Amino acid sequence: MIRIPPEQKTHRRYEIAEHFLRENIEGGRLPTGFVLLEGPIAEILQISRAPVQRALAKLEADKLVHRFNGRGFLVGSQDMGVAPNRSDIKALGLIIPQHVDEALQSRSSWERIYNTVEHDVAGCVVFGLYRIVEIELADHFKVSRTVVRDVLSRLQERGLVRKNQSSHWIAGPLTAQSIKDHFSLRRMLEPSALIAGAAHISNAKICELFVRMTNLEATAQEGHSDKLEELQRQMIDLCVLATPHERMRELIRNNLLPVTAAERLLRHLGLPDDPTTITEMRLVVELLMRGAVAAAAAMLEAHLDASMKRMIAQLKIVAVLPTPTATADYLTRLGDVTANPVPGRLSGPDTDPHHS
Structure with missing residues (x-):
């Protein structure tokens, strides 16, 4: 599990999105093949799409998600060959880890x-x-x-x-x-x-x-x-x-x-x-x-x-x-x-x- 150092007082928005997605992927709450779209993720975290896009690019580089012939990213590496799962991400009951929630709350009003x-x-x-x-x-x-x-x-x-x-x-x-x-x-x-x-x-x-x-x-x-x-x-x-x-x-x-x-x-x-x-x-x-x-x-x-x-x-x-x-x-x-x-x-x- 990734933890942000306690002495770090500010958090970039893409880091908040990355930690949120990474921990839910690694925790199995975002299943392999699930389609990740920028808009719904941005709504959950109450941030704009740009930092979500950057977070997904970082996860793609780490082979936790990959692009496919459709909108968004699929959870999992490209060689897994899974079918896209286009369920509503808000229905998955994803967990916002404490350090991510604190980072979200610390953002200025x-x-x-x-x-x-x-x-x-x-x-x-x-x-x-x-x-x-x-x-x-x-x-x-x-x-x-x-x-x-x-x-x-x-x-x-x-x-x-x-x-x-x-x-x-x-x-x-x-x-x-x-x-x-x-x-x-x-x-x-x-x-x-x-x-x-x-x-x-x-x-x-x-x-x-x-x-x-x-x-x-x-x-x-x-x-x-x-x-x-x-x-x-x-x-x-x-x-x-x-x-x-x-x-x-x-x-x-x-x-x-x-x-x-x-x-x-x-x-x-x-x-x-x-x-x-x-x-x-x-x-x-x-x-x-x-x-x-x-x-x-x-x-x-x-x-x-x-x-x-x-x-x-x-x-x-x-x-x-x-x-x-x-x-x-x-x-x-x-x-x-x-x-x-x-x-x-x-x-x-x-x-x-x-x-x-």
């Missing part, structure tokens, strides 16, 4: 509510302009105003909220122009990051990703959207975030937050994915696999241009949908942000309509 607030905010900005009231947010989560300000400051750093001229916290609206701005930054950063990090990309992993993309491209099976989202994230992680430039990685991640949140929401609204998306991504990976780094960067730029146009077209559809009636009670809709005939804009101005 803002971290424990951050993911939920980020999800709530990202889910509403497609539909208009919203104000976040600090005292209502604090009451909603039963936390202090200091904790709320920590959360909102981090959301501001990532471009999901801002303060208007009246010092009110504002989120949205997601407009055609804001999408263009995000993708302009993506075109500046991501192809350059791909070139800078090409020498650091694992050839085995890029070949594996190519095979998975090719398989998805050749089929139209149920769950295509989830698989596409997973492969898109893996392509970014493997091909773009391999750059050794830490600041560039941080800028790319933060700029991607509102984009990926919007893409996920559009999928949840039932808007279909364009089948050319996986083809574009597969070409990027294939060119990298063949050593054509400059061509892969050019293909990535073309993919980003096409993705921007697809998202703007989908936003035009959303503009005529009714605004959701259920949002978090600390989010207050401001004014009537609807379709705008001005080219390139799908909603009202990026200001607080209550401020002249």
